Amino acid sequence: MCGTCGCGDEASISVEGEGEHVHVLADGSVIQHRHGDHAHAHSHASDEHEHLLPDGRVVRHTHEGGGEPHPAHGVMTTHDHTPPHQHDAEVRRIAVEQDVMAKNDRAAELNRVRFAAENTFVVNLMSSPGSGKTTLLVRTLEALKGRGQKLAVIEGDQQTTLDADRIRATGVPAVQVNTGKGCHLDAEMIMRALAKQPAPVGGTLFIENVGNLVCPAGFDLGEGKKVVIASVTEGEEKPLKYPDMFAVADLVLVNKIDLVDALGFDLPALEKNVKRVNPKAALLKVSARSGAGFDAWLAWLDASARQTPSVKTPPSREARPA
Amino acid sequence: MHEVALAQSIVDIVREQARANHAGCVKAVFLRIGALANVEPEALSFGFESAARGTIAEGALLQIERTPGSAFCAGCGADVQVESRVALCPSCGSGQLLITGGEEFRVTELEVS
Numbered sequence A: 001m002c003g004t005c006g007c008g009d010e011a012s013i014s015v016e017g018e019g020e021h022v023h024v025l026a027d028g029s030v031i032q033h034r035h036g037d038h039a040h041a042h043s044h045a046s047d048e049h050e051h052l053l054p055d056g057r058v059v060r061h062t063h064e065g066g067g068e069p070h071p072a073h074g075v076m077t078t079h080d081h082t083p084p085h086q087h088d089a090e091v092r093r094i095a096v097e098q099d100v101m102a103k104n105d106r107a108a109e110l111n112r113v114r115f116a117a118e119n120t121f122v123v124n125l126m127s128s129p130g131s132g133k134t135t136l137l138v139r140t141l142e143a144l145k146g147r148g149q150k151l152a153v154i155e156g157d158q159q160t161t162l163d164a165d166r167i168r169a170t171g172v173p174a175v176q177v178n179t180g181k182g183c184h185l186d187a188e189m190i191m192r193a194l195a196k197q198p199a200p201v202g203g204t205l206f207i208e209n210v211g212n213l214v215c216p217a218g219f220d221l222g223e224g225k226k227v228v229i230a231s232v233t234e235g236e237e238k239p240l241k242y243p244d245m246f247a248v249a250d251l252v253l254v255n256k257i258d259l260v261d262a263l264g265f266d267l268p269a270l271e272k273n274v275k276r277v278n279p280k281a282a283l284l285k286v287s288a289r290s291g292a293g294f295d296a297w298l299a300w301l302d303a304s305a306r307q308t309p310s311v312k313t314p315p316s317r318e319a320r321p322a
Numbered sequence B: 001m002h003e004v005a006l007a008q009s010i011v012d013i014v015r016e017q018a019r020a021n022h023a024g025c026v027k028a029v030f031l032r033i034g035a036l037a038n039v040e041p042e043a044l045s046f047g048f049e050s051a052a053r054g055t056i057a058e059g060a061l062l063q064i065e066r067t068p069g070s071a072f073c074a075g076c077g078a079d080v081q082v083e084s085r086v087a088l089c090p091s092c093g094s095g096q097l098l099i100t101g102g103e104e105f106r107v108t109e110l111e112v113s
């Protein structure tokens, strides 16, 4: 585990082409570092401890080699450890009352502020693996490109840049985030991706989440709208089996409707199940293959982009990591 | 398995709190998890064990308090307890329930020495 950032040993999360990257620390401050500098070779064994730096950052380190400063993270200088922390035998209770999602929520808020400042409409696309997120995106981008909209995509997958490659083939910029063992995107990964590929000012940013109907539901990315895709090859009960995901959707897109007849799919049953879990969600039927239903989907995007809060001042460049 | 990521967040909170309170050792971590929080306690305990390894939280006991889900029934106006998001109203059988509680997921307390 990396002492600066808490990145796993595998450094399993990576953003395509990334050098330096940012992290949101537990106290909400944002740090920036690169892994090439310290290669994650250091172990943070038993004497590992944390320091609150004067600027509010928190670093963790060990004093391998007897109190030597640990320059790897570029922030440590010599310091003394008086008074040494002691292990008082007395057992006590500390009231904490902290929301476990608070760290992600803070990072999401930072993203949201930035999207508002840059007047970027952000759509978080979620579904099971293979429901058609990338196919839908490719067709959507082709349609929006024709109208001169500024566009960009962040692609989330555990491995490979295959989906980002499919997006780039349309001429729209895309950056791939590989989550390794992780099964969802979180707000900090979006922050890292934005450092690599800025949000399109005044345009639309699409985020394709990792194919998974469970945990992406719980991670706010700072997006404007959450769109959940359910394809007709998956069965009518999906909303009942994965209620947490359908409960957060602003829009449920029913995809692959070109297959409805062949499969004998019961569309009204699916609609009823969506309503039961989330009476407020909009619902549209499309085929990413044939383009059926796309007029309504593109109109929904237009209308949603217009509702999204934006700040009319130019973005503050100083606030962004250099 | 987002419980792994959630366990990591818990360990981060524990470390921060332990540091702020000059704790030498964390004996137990108290959590409150609502029935509708989309968290599987067993998977979470497993994830916590590995996320805590090598930190001050290593070996700490996870004490999980479950709180019930609650909802307001738009069908009959009752406040009811529910086990899931797709429950039917126990008084009138309607499916028009608005979730009002049970989504919380918090670290409430630590026991330290």
Ligand SMILES: Nc1nc2c(ncn2[C@@H]2O[C@H](COP(=O)(O)OP(=O)(O)OP(=O)(O)O)[C@@H](O)[C@H]2O)c(=O)[nH]1
Residues within 6 Å of the ligand: A127, A128, A129, A130, A131, A132, A133, A134, A135, A136, A163, A210, A211, A212, A255, A256, A257, A258, A259, A286, A287, A288, A289, A290
């Ligand atoms: N018949 C039909 N097939 C579709 C449609 N949309 C996507 N597909 C097919 O479904 C398969 C999966 O599509 P993808 O777009 O890769 O799905 P995805 O959700 O991006 O998948 P992951 O990124 O792996 O989670 C491909 O073979 C697509 O051609 C559709 O509207 N109709």
Ligand SMILES: [Mg+2]
Residues within 6 Å of the ligand: A133, A134, A135, A163, A208
């Ligand atoms: Mg895809």
Ligand SMILES: [Zn+2]
Residues within 6 Å of the ligand: A002, A003, A004, A005, A006, A007, A033, A034, A035, A038, A040
């Ligand atoms: Zn590091």
Ligand SMILES: [Zn+2]
Residues within 6 Å of the ligand: A002, A004, A005, A006, A007, A021, A023, A033, A035
């Ligand atoms: Zn890092």
Ligand SMILES: [Zn+2]
Residues within 6 Å of the ligand: A049, A051, A061, A079, A081
């Ligand atoms: Zn030190």
Ligand SMILES: [Zn+2]
Residues within 6 Å of the ligand: A182, A183, A184, A215, A216, B001, B002, B003, B005
């Ligand atoms: Zn996950």
Ligand SMILES: [Zn+2]
Residues within 6 Å of the ligand: A085, A086, A087, B024
């Ligand atoms: Zn000690």
Ligand SMILES: [Zn+2]
Residues within 6 Å of the ligand: B073, B074, B075, B076, B077, B078, B089, B090, B091, B092, B093, B094
């Ligand atoms: Zn009722």
